Amino acid sequence: MRFANIVKAAALPAIALWLAGCASTGGQSTSDVETTPEVVTEEVVIETTPVLDPAVQAVIDSGDVQASPEQVEQLLADKTYHFGFDSSKLKESDYKALDVQAAYLNSPEGRGKNIIIQGHTDERGTRTYNLALGERRANAVKSYLVAKGVSPSRIEVISFGFEKPLDPAHNAEAWAKNRRAHIVIN
Known part of the structure; x- marks a missing residue:
């Protein structure tokens, strides 16, 4: 035991x-336990340059306007310029936007394009008076673009007077929106 x-x-x-x-x-x-080798991965960062709209790139390449691509894009998109009551004088705030439009129209990208500038008024005043005022507003925009080198033969001016309001209301806010010149690029 x-x-x-x-x-x-x-x-x-x-x-x-x-x-x-x-x-x-x-x-x-x-001896039965499997081991896996340690895998090391690296994060690869590829820097890309954003592809700009050709019109925006054309304005930037012109060197005529000092603005960021975002600003140029916004100024190219907004082709409406507002006026004071009974006035056809451009506002100081419109000059940079019109400079961008002129730079585009003078660039290789925009050189073949023609434009129509539409003049508009608010509803106050006679039809005849408002047609003449709308034409003066459109001509003010045309004169500025011509001074910036855009050929006058590429610019057509038309006045709608009070016939095509942006805002059909009958108040000061609507009237301010309707006193405008608008560029249409063909």
């Missing part, structure tokens, strides 16, 4: 070590 006790005493620590080893590898021997 003594021999059996010695075998048990020696076997118990061996079994305990074996179980402890199995617990650390999830029940698998270390």
Whole structure:
């Protein structure tokens, strides 16, 4: 019996070590555990230059206007210029926008384009008076563009007077919106 006790005493620590080893590898021997190599990835940043609308690029390339591409895009898109009551005088705030239009029309991109400048008034005044005032407003825009180098043969002027209001309301806010000249590029 003594021999059996010695075998048990020696076997118990061996079994305990074996179980402890199995617990650390999830029940698998270390030779069965797959290892994956560590993968290192690098983030590649590619800088791209945004592609600009050809009209915007043409204005920027002209060097005639100092503005960001976003400003040029906005000024090219807004082709309406407002006037004071009974006035055909351009506002100071319109000059930069008209400079952008002129730079575009003088660029290779815009050189083949013709434009129509439509003059509009509010509803106050006679039809005859408003047609003449709308024409003066359109001619004010034309004169500015011609002074900036746009050929007058490419510019047509038309007056609608009060016939095509932007805002049909009968108040000061609507009247201010309707006193305008608008460029249409063909």
